[in-house]
Amino acid sequence: MISGVHFEQTPERLKIVLAARRKWPFLLLYSALVLVWLVMMIGGFVYLIQIVRSGAGYRFVFAVMILVLLAILYRFGRFLLRQWATYLSNREILFFNNEELIVRRPVSIWGNTDVYGLEHASAIYRSGNPPALAFDYGYRHIYFGEALSAESRQALKQYLNQQYFPGQAEPNKA
Incomplete structure (x- = not known):
């Protein structure tokens, strides 16, 4: 044994x-980054909906740009969540x-x-x-x-x- x-x-x-063993400084840092990432994703979707409903002539191009940004942000979030889970685990x-x-x-x-x-x-x-x-x-x-x-x-x-x-x-x- x-x-x-x-x-x-x-x-x-x-x-x-x-x-x-938890590494608290890294866990706190990644938790803050996950929170910022989540706010950015939600804010991006809200802004996308506002642009699409605005009726402006440039809304299609601007919506495509926001979708590309959200796709990049999503990919970064997958990496970020993996790192956060590593430092959050207790075994x-x-x-x-x-x-x-x-x-x-x-x-x-x-x-x-x-x-x-x-x-x-x-x-x-x-x-x-x-x-x-x-x-x-x-x-x-x-x-x-x-x-x-x-x-x-x-x-x-x-x-x-x-x-x-x-x-x-x-x-x-x-």
């Missing part, structure tokens, strides 16, 4: 639930099966889910900054388990490397 880690094993997969869930490593940071029933192929992932290693566990996927460093104690991180790293990355050398990234 590893403190702060909950395991659920089925024949198809291993599910690991870890507590996540991390890892799923290991024969082909995939899935990292999920849920917020209620929605949240962020990232899927990585195990054949392309490196062995789990301890990261120095931030103090967490990590693995490399191509050029990306994926961090998890930041809220765990140093002993729990070490035990979880040893277990996962023995179980899912046998014979793979651990990267020297401490």
Whole structure:
């Protein structure tokens, strides 16, 4: 048993639930940005309706410009909401099966889910900054388990490397 880690094993997969440490400055910043984004989207739609109903000769062109702006704002909002959900989540869930490593940071029933192929992932290693566990996927460093104690991180790293990355050398990234 590893403190702060909950395991659920089925024949198809291993599910690991870890507590996540909230980063309050980032959560407050992204919450403010989401609020500004929401006000801009609502204001844009209200302004679009006013322009269309105005009867002015330029309303069609101006409405198209506002729709393009709203489309760009919508795409930015999808990114913003994903980042906000990452900092809002209070736990991390890892799923290991024969082909995939899935990292999920849920917020209620929605949240962020990232899927990585195990054949392309490196062995789990301890990261120095931030103090967490990590693995490399191509050029990306994926961090998890930041809220765990140093002993729990070490035990979880040893277990996962023995179980899912046998014979793979651990990267020297401490």
